[in-house]
Amino acid sequence: MTRKTPLYDWHVELGGKVVDFAGYKLPVQFDGIIEEHKAVRNGVGIFDVSHMGEFEFKGPQALEAVQKLIANNAARLKVNQILYTPMCYPDGGVVDDFLVYRLGEARFLFVVNAANQDKDWEWVQENTGEFDVQITNQSLATGQLALQGPRAQELLQKVYDHNLEEIKFFWGNSEGRIAGQECLVSRTGYTGEDGFEIYAPNDGIVTIFEAIWEAGKEFDLQPCGLGARDTLRFEAGLPLYGHELGPKINPLEARLKIFVDLEKDDFIGRDALLEVAEKGVERRIAGIEMKDKGIPRQGYPVEVNGEEVGFVTSGTYSPTLEKNMGIVMVKKEFAKAGSKLDIRIRKRLLGAEVVKIPFYKRR
Amino acid sequence: MYPEELKYTEDHEWVRVEDGKAYVGVTHYAQEQLGDIVFVELPDLDEEFEMGDTFGVVESVKTVSDLFMPLSGKVVEINEDLEDSPEVVNEDPHGAGWIIAIELSDKSQLDQLMDSETYKKTLE
Numbered sequence: 001m002t003r004k005t006p007l008y009d010w011h012v013e014l015g016g017k018v019v020d021f022a023g024y025k026l027p028v029q030f031d032g033i034i035e036e037h038k039a040v041r042n043g044v045g046i047f048d049v050s051h052m053g054e055f056e057f058k059g060p061q062a063l064e065a066v067q068k069l070i071a072n073n074a075a076r077l078k079v080n081q082i083l084y085t086p087m088c089y090p091d092g093g094v095v096d097d098f099l100v101y102r103l104g105e106a107r108f109l110f111v112v113n114a115a116n117q118d119k120d121w122e123w124v125q126e127n128t129g130e131f132d133v134q135i136t137n138q139s140l141a142t143g144q145l146a147l148q149g150p151r152a153q154e155l156l157q158k159v160y161d162h163n164l165e166e167i168k169f170f171w172g173n174s175e176g177r178i179a180g181q182e183c184l185v186s187r188t189g190y191t192g193e194d195g196f197e198i199y200a201p202n203d204g205i206v207t208i209f210e211a212i213w214e215a216g217k218e219f220d221l222q223p224c225g226l227g228a229r230d231t232l233r234f235e236a237g238l239p240l241y242g243h244e245l246g247p248k249i250n251p252l253e254a255r256l257k258i259f260v261d262l263e264k265d266d267f268i269g270r271d272a273l274l275e276v277a278e279k280g281v282e283r284r285i286a287g288i289e290m291k292d293k294g295i296p297r298q299g300y301p302v303e304v305n306g307e308e309v310g311f312v313t314s315g316t317y318s319p320t321l322e323k324n325m326g327i328v329m330v331k332k333e334f335a336k337a338g339s340k341l342d343i344r345i346r347k348r349l350l351g352a353e354v355v356k357i358p359f360y361k362r363r
Numbered sequence: 364m365y366p367e368e369l370k371y372t373e374d375h376e377w378v379r380v381e382d383g384k385a386y387v388g389v390t391h392y393a394q395e396q397l398g399d400i401v402f403v404e405l406p407d408l409d410e411e412f413e414m415g416d417t418f419g420v421v422e423s424v425k426t427v428s429d430l431f432m433p434l435s436g437k438v439v440e441i442n443e444d445l446e447d448s449p450e451v452v453n454e455d456p457h458g459a460g461w462i463i464a465i466e467l468s469d470k471s472q473l474d475q476l477m478d479s480e481t482y483k484k485t486l487e
Contacts, residue, residue, distance in 0.1 A: 017398075028425070029398055032398060032399050033398055033399055033423075033424040033425065034399045034424065227398070227424060227425050230425070231424060293402070293446060294402070294404070295401070295402050295422050295427075297427060316401075316424055316425070317401035317402065317422075317424055319424075324401075324402070346404070346420070
């Protein structure tokens with residue numbers, strides 16, 4: 001069954017090209033991926049990300065349950081602070097990667113990938129039985145917007161009744177209102193730009209969207225689809241589950257070491273990751289720039305002197321760099337900047353060079 | 364939107380017969396579905412293909428789509444401008460956005476293509 005988000009009618013109204021994605025009807029684009037991408041880099045764009053899943057953890061042992069599940073350390077979060085984390089299998093492979101919000105001393109929120117939410121929910125249930133914690137799946141009742149770009153704060157401040165300056169990067173606030181609606185606002189995103197994510201119950205999110213849309217007219221607020229979301233995260237070097245992460249890729253290979261706290265007391269996957277950390281990884285994620293004409297795409301083989309040394313995890317035309325770029329998983333010795341790689345694109349073998357990730361950093 | 368002097372295929376390509384050659388491109392509908400076109404992979408000159416063969420690839424930001432031979436023949440011209448300006452396919456799909464020209468090996472195949480009216484009906 002394909003679900004509609006609370007903003008479905010708006011997508012149609014605004015001319016979105018709606019596709020099925022992770023069980024939801026969502027717009028892949030409105031006015032063109034490149035145009036939307038540039039609007040977020042230079043102005044402000046809005047995304048409906050209501051498909052994301054939300055699990056709330058509440059109760060005396062909420063922290064313990066969260067700590068067992070995630071690789072990063074939620075104990076160091078203050079109330080209203082947020083972290084990014086992988087959640088691992090015992091062998092170090094990744095169940096999912098997501099944000100964890102500390103909403104209270106003993107209250108946490110996971111915001112998980114839509115495509116993984118059923119699997120995640122089962123995993124969370126299976127592994128938290130021993131704790132005194134109440135976990136609720138609020139995915140279907142919760143809407144989410146992402147307002148992203150250098151002008152996001154200026155626009156959001158027009159409709160938000162608290163001072164956004166006080167919400168620092170990777171912090172949130174549940175007290176402010178937009179158009180009278182309760183909401184959780186955080187300075188987070190998946191684009192490499194400044195911006196906010198806004199959570200509210202389904203009804204509220206529509207009212208909130210309409211208020212932002214109205215206020216957004218003087219900012220040329222751009223509605224954005226999944227296509228631009230992907231190119232923006234790609235340039236910013238942010239991993240996408242199913243591409244740079246998955247059950248067969250561990251977070252150390254994916255360059256996510258700083259989000260794995262091996263010093264922390266036990267968590268699922270710790271033993272396996274400790275072993276990887278001691279031995280060192282055999283392969284890792286790297287960025288590439290195509291030197292020959294062609295676009296690397298997920299799954300294309302990477303070769304050096306005719307020997308296969310890895311594969312492409314993501315690739316596209318970068319609207320900001322105006323170049324064809326890729327992210328690859330290759331043997332460690334070929335992952336250094338400057339390494340020359342060949343990408344097998346259909347019948348051809350095309351030259352590429354390893355470059356630093358992220359491809360784009362905001363000034 | 365769909366010029367009457369062109370012939371069309373179910374794969375949303377068009378053919379224009381001119382000076383004994385058949386120019387081939389993708390239709391307005393195709394470019395609209397694809398979105399921003401960022402790369403066109405062209406065949407080599409003198410390559411020969413059968414009707415229905417894949418002769419190239421057109422890539423948008425998100426998608427990779429094969430180009431199919433609307434007719435059998437030999438490639439006698441390629442639109443090299445597309446190497447640096449693939450967006451021309453979006454901007455002028457039935458004109459400057461042509462992709463290849465072929466020398467037909469069987470002119471009777473032209474009868475199998477649709478005229479503009481018939482093609483428009485397939486889009487409804």
